[in-house]
Amino acid sequence: MSYPTDELLALASETRATILQRLEAGPRTVGEIAQGLPVSRPAISQHLRILEQAKLVTEEYQGTRHIYRIDPTGLATLRTWLDRFWTRSLDAFAAEVERQNQTPHPSHAKQRRASRP
């Protein structure tokens, strides 16, 4: 795993980022979301479905119109991800402490030698 980087954003989510930016300004219909985007309407709908499944966007029916808006539970998932991230990181830290308990790391030995008068 690594951080989502430019490659990832370019690969999959550039359009979705644009959609989300538009929805941050307020609820929109598919037509409003699609306006000026070089992507077909079915493709926009596809992206909206993915965003909905990820609980980033909610859909509401007003008569025959579908209105999309940002789903605030997005932050909960960010938090969950960070929670997992820090669990992994602290586990790795503890493993490193254990490793150094077994075998002092050469760089530390070097520092100790270097600090001798």
Next chain:
Amino acid sequence: MQNSAVPPVRKSIAVSTSPDRAFAIFTGGMHQWWPRAHTLNPKAERAAVIAEPRAGGRWFERAVDGTECTWGQVLTWEPPHRVILGWQLDEQWQYNPAFLTEVEIRFESKDGKSTQVTLEHRNLERYGVHAATLRAGLDSDEGWMGGLRGFAAVAGSAAAS
């Protein structure tokens, strides 16, 4: 958004060493343990993760080719008991000097033999609605892992394992 909207992430782990040494390994030996794949620079192998040992110091990674990517800054430096790092990666995992969340790490002696390391990552509400963009990267099938799988396939890289 209210501060209470997103509770901080809190983690705690015990390690069998002194606070002094736990602090030193956490802050000074970060590149030894920071999950290798968690990098802002997947193109070059990481040579170091550095938290400069003072308040106001930079927190960054350096690749073997010398490229540096800033993660944030050191906000509080109180060895061996406390360090607060400013995590300044925004919702697109870009360093953003105008964005800051705090990661506080405390090192407390438990029984003379071990140290309780407690971590709190707070101010997550500052991601606000922009977190949605991040979440698209994290969770959707074509985002986070899907995107990484795609990247790995394109780059022929083993880094996404």
